[in-house]
Amino acid sequence: MLNISPIPAFNDNYIWLISNGDHAAVVDPGDATPVERTLAERGLTLDAILITHHHRDHTGGVKALLARWPEARLYAPAAEPMPAPGGSALQEGDRVQLAELGLELAVMAVPGHTLGHIAYHGQGLLFCGDTLFSGGCGRLFEGSPQQMHQSLSRLAALPDETRVYCTHEYTQANLAFCHAVEPNNPELKKYLQKVAKLRQQGIPTLPSSIGLEKAVNVFLRPHLAGVRAAARHHAMAELNEDAEVFAALRRWKDDF
């Protein structure tokens, strides 16, 4: 049976460990040490490393892991530097077969946070790197607001029950921003309370789900009248297109 668990790294990163029996894959291993420790504790063999984008806190452990596990396959975006030699360069529509895990994932191009950023989805799972966070989205380091809005819209179109494995524990701070934009969203109020309890106990708030994010995450809600009105008020601008509302929300959040 497929098991997915977070390996905490650095201050607030999660490296997702996907395992089945004694086989495993990891997503975005920014640091090899906690991954090695977890593999050893659980008696797992590393078969694959999946990378969503080139940032160091997502790729920094790749070389050390491949030195220890030379048979492991590396998958990374075609449009960004390969974090180690010999990896498979992936783009929109490619499929990743993790036969030992009984898992097949499709690749989606989701530019915005970085230009070559990809996400992996399949079997009700989504590994979206720094594109979608619970209650938020990645900063626009390389792409345009239009690109990020388009990428998030594609993720939002996945089935509601899709489980969303984000790579940072930013949920509580993100929800404070969502609450500033939508102070009267009842789903958001409920989720804020739940997240506060989880964080008090040091429990990860992830995975989320597409259905939950559509209900609480303002970056997936720029088409709604209340969100648009709040963004207009804050930006003091007309904001006619959803992508313009999204861009105003992203700028607002950058200074929040």
Ligand SMILES: [Zn+2]
């Ligand atoms: Zn990043």
